[in-house]
Amino acid sequence: MKKSSYILVKLVEVAFIFFVILTVLFFLFRLSPGDPISKMVDPMLTPEDMAHLIEQMGLDRPLWEQYIIYVKNFFTGNFGFSFHYGEQVSTIILDKLKWTILLFTTSTVLAAFVGVFLGKIAAWRKGSSLDNVMSISALVCYTLFIPWFALLLLWILGFKLGLFPLGGVLTPSLWVGNASLFIRILDVLHHLMLPLLTLFIINLGSYLLLMRSSMLSVLREDYIITARAKGLSEKVIRNKHAAQNAALPVITSVGLSLAFSINGGALTEQIFTWPGIGKELIFAVSNNDYPLAQACFLLIALVVLVANLIVDLLYAWLDPRITY
Amino acid sequence: MHQNRTIPKKISRRWYNIFFTRLLPAVFLIVITGMAISCQKSQDTTFLKIGLPEEPRSLNIWLGTDINSRNILSQIYQPLFLRHPKTLEIIPWLAKEEPVFDEAALTYTIHLRKAKWSDGSDFTSEDVLFTKQLFFDFKIPRYYSKWKIIEKLEAPDAHTVVFHLKEPSAIFMSRVMTAPMVSKKEWGPVAKNALTKEKPLRILQDFQVEKPLGTGPFILHEYEKGAYIHMTKNPYFFGEGKNIAGFDLGPYVDNLLFNIYGTTDVAILALKKGDIDYYWWDIQPGYIQDLEENADIDLHFNKKSALYYLGFNLRRPPFDDKILRQAVATVVDKQFILNRILQDYGTPMDSIIPSGNHFWHNPDVRKYGAGMDEKQRITAARDMLKSAGYSWKVPPVKDDGTLTTPSDILLPSGEKMEKFVILTPPADYDPKRAFAGTMIQEWLRKLGLPAFARPMSFNSLLETVKGNHDFDAFVLGYGKLNLDPDYLGAFFSSDNDRPNGWNMSGYTNEAFDTLAAEQRLVVDVEKRRQMIYKMQEMLLEDVPYYPLYNPHIIEATVNKRFEGWVEKVNGIGNIWSLCVVKPIK
Numbered sequence: 001m002k003k004s005s006y007i008l009v010k011l012v013e014v015a016f017i018f019f020v021i022l023t024v025l026f027f028l029f030r031l032s033p034g035d036p037i038s039k040m041v042d043p044m045l046t047p048e049d050m051a052h053l054i055e056q057m058g059l060d061r062p063l064w065e066q067y068i069i070y071v072k073n074f075f076t077g078n079f080g081f082s083f084h085y086g087e088q089v090s091t092i093i094l095d096k097l098k099w100t101i102l103l104f105t106t107s108t109v110l111a112a113f114v115g116v117f118l119g120k121i122a123a124w125r126k127g128s129s130l131d132n133v134m135s136i137s138a139l140v141c142y143t144l145f146i147p148w149f150a151l152l153l154l155w156i157l158g159f160k161l162g163l164f165p166l167g168g169v170l171t172p173s174l175w176v177g178n179a180s181l182f183i184r185i186l187d188v189l190h191h192l193m194l195p196l197l198t199l200f201i202i203n204l205g206s207y208l209l210l211m212r213s214s215m216l217s218v219l220r221e222d223y224i225i226t227a228r229a230k231g232l233s234e235k236v237i238r239n240k241h242a243a244q245n246a247a248l249p250v251i252t253s254v255g256l257s258l259a260f261s262i263n264g265g266a267l268t269e270q271i272f273t274w275p276g277i278g279k280e281l282i283f284a285v286s287n288n289d290y291p292l293a294q295a296c297f298l299l300i301a302l303v304v305l306v307a308n309l310i311v312d313l314l315y316a317w318l319d320p321r322i323t324y
Numbered sequence: 325m326h327q328n329r330t331i332p333k334k335i336s337r338r339w340y341n342i343f344f345t346r347l348l349p350a351v352f353l354i355v356i357t358g359m360a361i362s363c364q365k366s367q368d369t370t371f372l373k374i375g376l377p378e379e380p381r382s383l384n385i386w387l388g389t390d391i392n393s394r395n396i397l398s399q400i401y402q403p404l405f406l407r408h409p410k411t412l413e414i415i416p417w418l419a420k421e422e423p424v425f426d427e428a429a430l431t432y433t434i435h436l437r438k439a440k441w442s443d444g445s446d447f448t449s450e451d452v453l454f455t456k457q458l459f460f461d462f463k464i465p466r467y468y469s470k471w472k473i474i475e476k477l478e479a480p481d482a483h484t485v486v487f488h489l490k491e492p493s494a495i496f497m498s499r500v501m502t503a504p505m506v507s508k509k510e511w512g513p514v515a516k517n518a519l520t521k522e523k524p525l526r527i528l529q530d531f532q533v534e535k536p537l538g539t540g541p542f543i544l545h546e547y548e549k550g551a552y553i554h555m556t557k558n559p560y561f562f563g564e565g566k567n568i569a570g571f572d573l574g575p576y577v578d579n580l581l582f583n584i585y586g587t588t589d590v591a592i593l594a595l596k597k598g599d600i601d602y603y604w605w606d607i608q609p610g611y612i613q614d615l616e617e618n619a620d621i622d623l624h625f626n627k628k629s630a631l632y633y634l635g636f637n638l639r640r641p642p643f644d645d646k647i648l649r650q651a652v653a654t655v656v657d658k659q660f661i662l663n664r665i666l667q668d669y670g671t672p673m674d675s676i677i678p679s680g681n682h683f684w685h686n687p688d689v690r691k692y693g694a695g696m697d698e699k700q701r702i703t704a705a706r707d708m709l710k711s712a713g714y715s716w717k718v719p720p721v722k723d724d725g726t727l728t729t730p731s732d733i734l735l736p737s738g739e740k741m742e743k744f745v746i747l748t749p750p751a752d753y754d755p756k757r758a759f760a761g762t763m764i765q766e767w768l769r770k771l772g773l774p775a776f777a778r779p780m781s782f783n784s785l786l787e788t789v790k791g792n793h794d795f796d797a798f799v800l801g802y803g804k805l806n807l808d809p810d811y812l813g814a815f816f817s818s819d820n821d822r823p824n825g826w827n828m829s830g831y832t833n834e835a836f837d838t839l840a841a842e843q844r845l846v847v848d849v850e851k852r853r854q855m856i857y858k859m860q861e862m863l864l865e866d867v868p869y870y871p872l873y874n875p876h877i878i879e880a881t882v883n884k885r886f887e888g889w890v891e892k893v894n895g896i897g898n899i900w901s902l903c904v905v906k907p908i909k
Contacts, residue, residue, distance in 0.1 A: 034783035038791065038824070041802065042389070042466070043811045047824050049465035056525040086387040086530040095549060151589060159593045166594050172552035172581050173371055176545075186353070193351065273586040275379075275550025288783070 010312065014305045021301045026070055029290045030063060036083040036288045057083055074298075080291040084284070089295045093277065097262065099169060100276035103192060104261040107199035112254040114200075115207025119250075120243050122208065123215035134208060141205030150198045150271040157194060164194040167273035195272040199265070203257075210253055215246040248318060252311050259307030263300050372577040372886055372905065375591045375603040376584050383536055383547065385504060386464055387529040391804075395604055396553060396582065398899055400442075400538030401504035404434060404452070405497060408569045409892035409900045412683060412807055414497045415569055418447065418505060418539060418562070420483075423497075425847070432487040432496065439562035441507050442543040447562075449479035454508035458515055462525045470499040492845045494852050498808035510537040541575045541903050553582040563903060576906040577886070592880075595621060601886050604897045607878045609667040615880055624879045624889065624896045627680030631673065632757065632801035633869040634746070634764060639793060639830040642741055647712040649867040651705040653692035655767045661873050665759050669878060673871035675860045677809050680874070680893045684809040686857040689864035698770075699727055705771050712736060720772050730772030743774035744796035747788065750779040754801075760872060761799045789828050798828075799872070804894060809856045813840035816859075816868060831868035884908065 036057060037050045054060050058069070073080060079089035115138075122134040158164045165171065169191050175184065218224065219242055227241045264278025277296060284293035380393035385401055388394065406417040416422060416437075424433040439447040456477050459467045473496070476488040489496065518527035536544055539562060542555040556579055563573040583600060585591035591603045592611055596618055607615070607623075615621050634656065636643035643649055658672035677685045693701040699721075706721050713736030720730035733741045748761030761777040768775035775797075780788065789798050805811060814820055817840045820827035839859050846852040863869070877895040887908050890900040 032783070033781070033787045034791075038786050039783055040389075041786070041800075043802065043814050043826055044466040044806065046465075046469045046814075047820075047822065047826075049463075049469060050824055052463055052525065053465055056523045056529075058523070081526070081530045084381060086382050086384060087532065099550065154590060155593065159597055162597075166597065166599060167585060167590050168551060168583065170548070170551050172548075172554065172583055173373070175548065175552070176371075176554045176579070176581065270586040271590065273584055273590065279586070286783070 007313070010309055014309055018298075018301060018305060022071070022074060022298060023067075025294050025297050026067055027063075029285075029288070029293060030066070032288070034288055035059060036290070039287060070294075079295040082284075082289055082292040084287055084289040084292065089291050092280070092292060093295060093299060096264075096275060096277040096280055099274060100262055100264040100278070103195055103268075103274055103276060104199065104264055104278075105258060106192075107196050107203055108254070108257050108261045110196075111200050111203030112207050112250070112257070115204050116211045116247065116250055118204075119208040119211025120215055120238070120246070123212045123219065123246075124238055124242075126216060131212075135212065138205035138208040138212075141201050142209065143205075144202055146198070146202060146265070147267050147271060149202065150195070150268060153194060153198055154271065165191050167191075167271070169275060195268060195274055198272075199268060207250065207254070211246065211250050214249050215242055218242050218246040221245075244318075248315065251314060251318070255307050255311040255314070256304065259304040260300070262303050370577065370907075371579045371581045372602070372902075373581045373583060373600045375594055375600040375605070376582050377586075377588070377591070377603075377605040379550065379584050380553070382529075382533075383544065384529060384531055384533045385506065385536070386462075386525075389466070395897060396544075396555070397504075397536070398540070399542040399555060399580070399902060400536045400540045400544065401506060402539045403502045403504050404436070405501040406899075407502070407807060409890050409898065410569075412681070412893065414501065417568070419501075423501075427492075427847070430489045430492060432489070434485050434487070434501075436483040436485065437562050438483065439539050440560035441509070441537050441539055442558045442560055443509075443537055444560060445507075445509060446482070447505070447507075447539050448482040449485045450482070451505055451508050452485045453477055453479050454512065455503070455505050458506065458511060459503075461515065461519060462528055464525070464528075467503050470495065471503070473500070492847050494844050494846050495808055495810050496847075499806070499810065505539070507537045541573075541899065542580055545579075550584075552584075553580075555580040555582070569900075571890070571900060571904050573903045574906070575903050576888075577902075580902065595880055595882060598882055598884070600882070602881045602889075602897070603879070605879075606875075606895070607880055609669045609878065611880075612669070612878065620882055620884050622881050622883045624881065624891060625669065625876045626879075626891055626895050627671070627678065627893050628803070628874055628877045628895075629678055629681055629805045629807055629893050630801060630803050630874050631676060631678060631805055631869075631871060632760070632873050632875070633673070633676075633799070633871045634760075635789070635798045635800060635829050635869045636867070637793065637795050637797065637830060638832070638868055640796075642735065642744060643797060645712070646866055647708055648714075649870070650692065651708045651771065652764075652768060652773070653867050653870045654696075654705040654708065655693065655701050655771050656764055656870065656872070657693070657698065657701065657767060658872060661760055661763065665756050665763075666873055666875050670873050670875035673874045674864075676812065676815070676863050676869060676871055677856070677860060678805065678874045681805075681807050681809070684807075684853065684856050686860040688857075689860050691864075692870075699725075701767075702727060702771055709733075709771075716772050718772075720770060727770070730770070733772040733774070741774060743776055746775055746777045747785055747795055747798040748777055748779050749782050749785060749800070753782050756873075756875070757799045757801060764799070790825075791823050793823070793828070793830065800828075807893070810844065812856065812859050812863070813844065816840070816863060829868035831863075831866065833862060833866060836862050836866075 035054065037053050058066065081087060082089055082092055085092060118134055122131045125131050154166060158166045169188060171187050174187055224237060224241055227237045262277065264276035266278040266282045268274065269276045269279040281293065281296045284296060376392050376395065378392050380388055380396050381390040382388040382393055383397065385397050388397055402418050404417060404419040405414045408415050418437055418439055420435045420437045436447065436449060441447055456471060456474065458464065459471045473490055473493050474487055475490045478486040480486065514528060514531050518524040521527045541558055541561045541563065543558045545556040546554040557575050566573055585594060588605070588607065588611065594600045595603055612623065615623055636649050638644050662668060662670055662672050671679055674691055675686050675689045679685045693704065696704065703721050706719060715734045716730050717732035718728065718730050720727060722728050735741055746761050746765055748758045751758040758779050765775045765777035785798065789795050814826045816827055816831045817837050818827065818832040821830045821832065836859060839855050843852050843855040846855065879895050879897065881889055885908055886905050888905045889896040890898060890904060892898055
C-alpha cells in the first residue's frame with residue numbers, strides 16, 4: 001500500500017472511531033443516574049424550580065432530539081455552556097489545559113528523557129551496583145502511592161523546610177501587587193516545582209524500567225555481536241545500534257503518555273490545588289455536567305487517536321522492516 | 325559481558341555540566357526568590373487571607389448557588405433584612421427600620437436606607453421593584469416560589485416600597501425579605517436581552533459577571549481563575565461607621581484575599597504556616613488535637629443548622645408500620661454515634677428542627693431509648709413489637725431478661741420479614757453517615773431485624789430515594805437548613821410526596837398537612853411557634869424521619885494578625901465577622 005493511501009485509510013479509521021466515541025459518550029452520560037439538578041440537596045429548590053431548570057437546560061426534550069442537537073453543535077464547533085459554571089466549555093477547557101500541559105506534559109517529557117537515558121545506562125551496566133540501585137529505585141518510584149507521596153513532599157519540602165509553596169499556581173499577594181513579569185514567571189515556576197518533582201519521580205520509574213528491559217533484549221540480538229565483531233566503538237554500538245532499536249516500545253509508551261497527559265491527574269491536582277483538567281473532568285462527571293464532561297472526553301479521545309496515528313507512522317519510519 | 329563497559333566520559337561530563345551550571349542554579353534561584361516572596365507576604369496586615377475548599381461556581385448570583393460562591397457573593401449583594409447573629413431575629417439591613425405591617429390591607433411598608441451601589445449610584449426603590457420583576461420574569465429558582473405571594477409592589481418614593489400580599493405570610497420576613505437585591509443598572513440590560521431568547525433563564529445564568537455591583541462591605545477587585553479572588557473594601561458601604569445589631573461595623577480590613585486549597589490537609593498546613601488567616605470550611609474532628617497544640621491557632625466550635633437522620637419509606641412494608649419505626653428509633657444509640665462517630669463534637673438530635681435554632685426547636689418531643697443501655701433499648705423495642713403482633717423464632721431477649729442472638733422475625737401477619745436495605749452515601753463522600761448506617765444495621769440485627777446497610781453513590785442514592793422512591797430506609801442529611809422552619813412543610817406535606825418532591829418518606833398525615841398549610845399564614849410569631857412545636861411532636865410520634873445527630877461546625881483561625889470573629893449558628897464565616905474583624909496592633 002502506498003504511504004498516502006495508508007494515511008488516508010488510517011484517517012478514515014480515526015474519524016469512524018471518533019464518531020463512535022462521540023455517540024457512546026452522549027448516551028453514557030444520559031443513562032447514568034441522576035441529572036445536573038438532582039444532586040442539589042436544597043430544600044429551597046421546589047420540584048417546580050427543578051423542572052424549570054431542566055427545561056432551560058434542554059434536558060426535557062426527547063433523547064434523540066438532544067442527540068441531534070449535540071452532533072450538530074459538535075460539527076459546528078459549538079461545545080455549549082457548562083451547566084455548572086455557566087461558562088463556555090471551550091473557555092473552561094482552554095483555561096485548564098494550559099496548566100495541565102505545563103505540569104503533566106512537562107513531567108512526562110522530563111521523566112521520559114531522564115528515564116530513557118538512565119534505563120540505557122542501567123541496561124548497559126547490567127548486574128552492577130549502579131544497575132541494582134537504579135532498578136530498585138525505579139521500582140519504588142513506580143509503585144509509590146501518589147497522594148501519600150505528594151502529601152509527604154508537601155509536608156517536608158513545603159511546610160517543614162519552607163522551600164516550596166503549599167499548592168496553587170501562584171502567590172496571590174504577589175500578583176495583586178505590582179510584581180514584574182520576571183518575578184511572576186519565577187513565582188509560577190516556584191509553584192510548579194513541587195508537583196513537577198512528584199510526578200517526575202513517579203513517572204521516571206516506568207520509563208527507566210521499560211527502556212532497561214527493551215535495551216536488554218536488544219543487546220542479546222545477533223546484530224550487536226556483528227557490530228562488535230566489525231570493531232565498532234562501544235559508544236556507537238550502544239547509542240546507534242542498541243538504544244535506537246530499544247527505543248521503539250518506549251516511543252509508543254511516551255507517545256500515548258503524552259496524549260494522556262492532557263487528561264491531567266485528579267489526585268495530584270487536588271493535593272497541589274493545581275487548576276488542571278483532571279479534577280474538572282471528575283467533577284463534571286460526578287455532577288452530570290454533560291457539556292463539560294463530553295468535551296473533556298472528546299478532547300482526550302481526539303488527542304489519543306491522533307497520537308496513536310502519529311506513533312504508527314513514526315514506527316514505520318523508525319523501523320525499516322515495517323511497511324505500509 | 326557488558327560489565328566492563330563504562331559510560332563515555334564526554335557524555336557524562338556534558339550532562340554534569342548541564343546539571344551543575346544551568347539546571348541547579350535555575351532551581352536555586354527559583355526557590356530563593358519564592359522563599360523571599362513567602363517571607364514578604366506573611367507580614368502584610370492589610371490583607372485578610374481566607375482559604376476556600378473549592379473555587380466558586382460562578383460570580384453570577386443567579387447561578388452561584390454553591391457554598392463557595394455564596395461566601396463571596398454575600399459580601400457584595402445584600403438583602404433588605406438580615407438575621408441577627410446572636411438572637412437570630414430578622415433585623416433591618418438595607419431597610420432603615422422595621423416594616424410597617426397593615427394587617428387589614430395585607431401590606432408591608434418598608435423604608436430603605438440611603439445606601440449606594442459600589443459604583444457610587446444610589447440604591448433606590450426602583451432597584452427593589454426591578455429585583456422583584458426579575459424574580460417573576462425569569463421564575464428564578466429559590467426566589468420566585470417565595471416571592472409569588474406578592475400581589476403588587478409599589479414605590480411611593482425613591483426610598484419607600486410597599487409590598488401587597490395575596491394572603492398573610494409567615495415567611496415574608498424570613499424568606500422574602502432576606503433575598504439579595506440587585507441593581508437595575510447592572511442587570512437591566514442583561515435581563516432585557518435574555519427575555520428575547522428561547523431559554524431566558526439560561527442566558528441570565530450564563531452571563532459572565534466581571535464586576536458585580538453590590539451594596540455590601542466588599543467589592544470584587546480581581547478574580548484570577550484557578551488561583552485567587554481579591555476583594556477590596558467598598559467605599560460606599562452603607563454600614564461603615566454605624567452600629568447595627570450592637571456591632572460597630574467596618575470593615576476594618578482593606579483587602580480580602582481568597583485562596584483555594586484542594587484538600588483540608590493542605591489547608592491545615594497553610595493555617596499552621598500562616599499562609600492564611602482563616603479556612604472557610606468545616607474542619608473534621610481528626611485535626612483538632614494537632615491544631616489545639618498550635619498556640620497561633622484558635623478553634624471555633626458552633627452549632628450548625630443541620631439535620632442528619634434515618635429516613636423510612638412509609639409507602640411499603642416493612643416501614644409502613646409506625647410501631648416498627650418507633651422500635652427502630654428505640655434501638656438506635658445516638659450517644660454512641662455522638663461519642664464514636666462525631667468524637668463528641670456535636671449534639672444528638674431529638675427533634676427535626678436542630679437545637680441551635682432555639683426559637684423554633686421543640687425540646688419536649690417524644691424521645692426514644694433516652695437514658696437506656698443496650699439491653700434496656702432492645703427489651704423496650706422487643707416489647708413494642710411484641711405488643712403489635714410481631715414474633716420471633718428465637719426472640720432477642722430470653723425469659724430471664726438476658727440478650728441472645730435472635731432469628732426469623734415474623735410480621736403480625738405471620739409472614740417472615742423480608743430483608744431490607746438502609747442506603748447510605750459512600751464513606752468517601754461522608755464517612756459519618758456511612759458509619760452511622762453500618763451501626764444502625766448492627767443494632768437492628770440485635771433486635772432480629774434483617775437489616776443491610778448499603779453505601780451507594782450519592783447521585784444514585786438521590787435518584788433512588790427522591791426520584792424513584794424505590795427504597796426501604798436511608799441515612800441522609802441537610803448540612804445547612806434555613807433558620808425558618810417552613811421546610812417542615814416541604815419535607816412532610818403529602819402534596820410533596822411525588823417524584824423529586826422533598827417528602828422522600830411518603831409521609832401522609834392530614835392533621836399535619838392542615839397545620840403545615842395554616843402555619844404559613846400565621847404572622848403572629850408566638851402562635852406560629854406553637855404550631856411548629858405541634859408539628860415536631862407529630863413527626864416524632866410518627867417517625868417518618870428519625871433525627872440522629874447534629875455535628876458542630878469546627879473552624880480555625882490564626883490569632884496573630886486579626887481578631888474579633890463573630891460566632892453564630894453555622895460558624896464564624898459570615899458577613900458580621902468580615903465587617904468587624906480588625907488587625908491586631
